[in-house]
Amino acid sequence: MDNRVINIQDAVVSYREDVALQGVSLEVKKGEFIGVIGPNGAGKTTLLTVINGLGKLVHGQAWVLGSRLNGRNGNGLRKRIGYVAQVERIDPRLPISVRETVMVGCYGRLGLLRRPARAQRETVDEVLEMVGIAHLAKRPIGHLSGGEYQRAAIARALVQQPEVFLLDEPTASIDQKAQREILNLIQLVHRQYRTTTLFVTHDLATLPSICQRLILMKDGRIWQQGSPQSMLREDVLTQLYGAPISIPSNIAALQT
């Protein structure tokens, strides 16, 4: 039985003159946890946007969760894909609470004319408890710290009950303690739900130890991929980033 959740073949994505992805092919099996690393501008975020149907292919094909992306079915697929981006700057006066923000996660699946019922409200409460921000539920979303905001974003994605989880630099712009907490949370979520996960980062120190495969991207291409043990070598990473790289001590677990 074909257990590929994502199958991208020869994908090319272009933003005006810039080619963001050049002939990328990628297969991801159900339940895999994949780390995507590479320097800024390597095409990591664009790869995620191809998977959630927001990136438009100028060449190639992509199948996600059994459906071929055709520019019209992205909205339906996104209901089944959790997406967490890096911390964004939010207007502190925005009239929406943490609880309401997390509730947005279930609106796609609910559909246009249905209101959240007791089941959805209970799910939101459970997830807020799980990510450790239940006590902040009534606070305006713009009043959270970076780490708290990312917990809310992860909670929102979990409320979607996603079959694929896309994490785009979720630990960027937050302090080290919060980074550790977010990484632990992401790993806890994966152990609990076994959701197919792609974790994008340019910072090797924030690579979760749970990664089963590493994809190294450079200049819009998948430069190399393989097990963390085979990829996390100083000579490989130095070539990837174009500068001398030493392996951060906190990801040593991935090398064994």
Add this chain to the structure above:
Amino acid sequence: MDIFQYHFMQNAILAGLLGGITCSVVGVFVVTMHLSFIGVCIAHAAFAGALLGLWLGFNPLIGALLFSLATAAIIGPVADRGELNPDTSIGIIFSLMLGLAFLFMGLMSGARTEALNLFWGSILTVGRQDIIFLAATAGAIVGLVAVFYKEIQAVICHREVALAVGIPATVIFYGLLFSTGVTITASLQSIGGLLIYTLILNPAAAAYQLTYSLKKMLVIAAAFGVISCWAGLVASYFFDIPSGASIVITSSIIFGLATAFSPKRKVKRWQQVPLTG
């Protein structure tokens, strides 16, 4: 009171109620999404369209509606695609609409009283047809907000997130822009092309200063909108000053008071504290 005995004043009070609610509710979308300049642009497009109608001899409301909807349809994608700086492209459309408005006015022959009324508005002369149009618009806008509240909240507060969770965020966004166009058209006769935008912006901006709840913000903005219209009408009646101007000044005073007493100012001050150590 004598003021309520006149039929024209009863119409004006009704127009103030309906226009105040509709403009303010639409204003909540504009203020929360930080689209103030887009709103100004749509308001001037409606004004230009109405003047075209007057010049060519068809119903100015139809011209206003077509121009405002067309402008919303153009500036939405321009702002989205980022091909030009949105401020630049919207500024160009804004100046084009202002230029067209003056062109159509210049081409008109004879007295331009009706055209000038569209400039300043005249809530004291609104007729039955205007009231019906305003009531239908108010009913439609309030109804749509009630039905699509959760999607509207997601789009105006977290548009990218709304798109990422499978909400038809683009359709909702354009729906909000079109609602702005229809509201401006419906209120053009009573408030006037140059002044209407203040009634959209000020009550919503005042409400934005006072609450972190979108539901409360909608109710407070609508209340401020209606109070602005009614207090402006009373001031216009007793001091014999133009009604549109008095409505706008009242709404500006409300905004000033809301800002002065805003609990959110504490947040702003907290953000301005420089980092030390």
